[in-house]
Amino acid sequence: KAGVTQTPRYLIKTRGQQVTLSCSPISGHRSVSWYQQTPGQGLQFLFEYFSETQRNKGNFPGRFSGRQFSNSRSEMNVSTLELGDSALYLCASSFRGGARNSPLHFGNGTRLTVT
């Protein structure tokens, strides 16, 4: 079974631009969640989607948004990029959703650099 696939692997953007990251979950998984990883703040929960509905959102500004499609694939969008948005963005899929309900399987991330 293929794992979680994130594209692109690397992105370089300029302050003020917007960016869209993509995630394809493991086949059969209906939940996708997104995390931001930085050296200073570590791993932080962004949001979780299950069957195209956002079920939970972390403590991030409204510039961070996402969506999930009927095939469970998900996209994350960051608008008006700031230097502090430079991070590794990780997508995780699970069968049932909710981190305690079924194991999260992480992709290898998209490395975003904002200049």
Place this chain on the structure above:
Amino acid sequence: QQQVKQSPQSLIVQKGGISIINCAYENTAFDYFPWYQQFPGKGPALLIAIRPDVSEKKEGRFTISFNKSAKQFSLHIMDSQPGDSATYFCAASKGGADGLTFGKGTHLIIQP
């Protein structure tokens, strides 16, 4: 407010030794405590997880010890091997659609 505190930040252990990483949490609503292992260039991978109704869980060389009254849990890696060199994260979660709250990570180096 850091809800899950992890220590040490880095750890060097000789091959064959025991690696011990500790975490403490504040929110008593947490009821699921996983450990993740991350290699450079890869996403975190679930290693082992525990719920607060048990005090210890063992899978191969990896053991989680859980102390509910102290709100602490730890990962023990027995017979540590160079291939165990990675960054380890503890985490915690509540029910429902709650995401994982991660500790800051421990960079573990196993010296041959």
